[in-house]
Amino acid sequence: MKLKQLSLVNFRSFSNKSFKFSPAITLIVGDNGAGKTNLLEALFLLSTGRSFRATKEAQMINNGAELARIQTQTETDSLEIVLTTGEIAGQKVAKKRYLLNGVAKRRMDFISCLRCVLFRPEDINLILGSPSLRRDYLDTVLESVDWQYRRSNLAYQKGLRQRNKLLQRIREGEAQRSQLLFWNRLLIKNGELISQKRQELIDFINHQLETDQRNTRLEYDKSAISPERLEKYKEAEVGAGATLIGPHRDDVKFLKSNQRDLALYGSRGEQRMAVLATKLSELVFITQRIQEKPLLLLDDIFSELDENNRQLVWQLINQHQTIITATDEDLVSQQTFDKIIKIGK
């Protein structure tokens, strides 16, 4: 499904701006701070319902405004997200709303409409950052292609919050242990599905990394959830007032093929290549699952790649609708673009 245009109203640095994209390759050029990453952030948000950098919705709203609109037109649909600070004219309102062809949708029914794969220099944080970044990564990939995963993940997160509250109340002597049973069942049922799908994704990526002869392997550090394990951790959980096992405690290790942990032993270049190889495998995974080519979003990545990997990425770009950003046209001048958009402050 091709993307045609994007309109931004009060989104980040844009007060009101529209962009038209080529069905092939569009280059976005502009100086530092011009808003290139903001534009990709808007597209990623429309695709996944999440920002890759904002921790709160309000950060994405133009300074001083109450409401931001991000709207895109594909060949078949209009997708729109409305962001607010949570309050308009003194009235409480939703911070984020999803509209498909003008009709309000839940996030889980919205995010399958536009699939993208994003490459950016900060991807290296997947290796260097905290486990929650790696879990978010698995979630983003799986949610974009698998409605069962979306449903289970939503149920699991809600159940987890309830169960943690209950554990705290048990600790305070305000609730009975027997009340845990309901939440245990809910977390086990959904948690098992989440673990299984995460395992499948990691197996797929590993198989692809092997096929591509990349010197990297992922290892799923799974926090399994089961009746036996919950029984074992019961006392500790009541003491902590929190659920101590389950997919919300999962992690993934990036290993060199000699088993060494890349976060601890890899060079910066090795880490960068391992992440790129993983993302390329993700692209194959998504393409196979949806039986169509996702949109590629590339944020200023060429300066980071060596010549071999640059060639590899160019080959891909030529097979997908792609939106690339760069500060300098020369950096990407080996290529001719179907469309170049210059943005300035």
Ligand SMILES: Nc1ncnc2c1ncn2[C@@H]1O[C@H](COP(=O)(O)OP(=O)(O)OP(=O)(O)O)[C@@H](O)[C@H]1O
């Ligand atoms: N909520 C907001 N309201 C207004 N401006 C914002 C908001 N959030 C971010 N900005 C501005 O957007 C600009 C950053 O845009 P962006 O990160 O997209 O730049 P860029 O073109 O990607 O730059 P670089 O080449 O350095 O990566 C900054 O000037 C920042 O002040």
Ligand SMILES: [Mg+2]
């Ligand atoms: Mg940028």
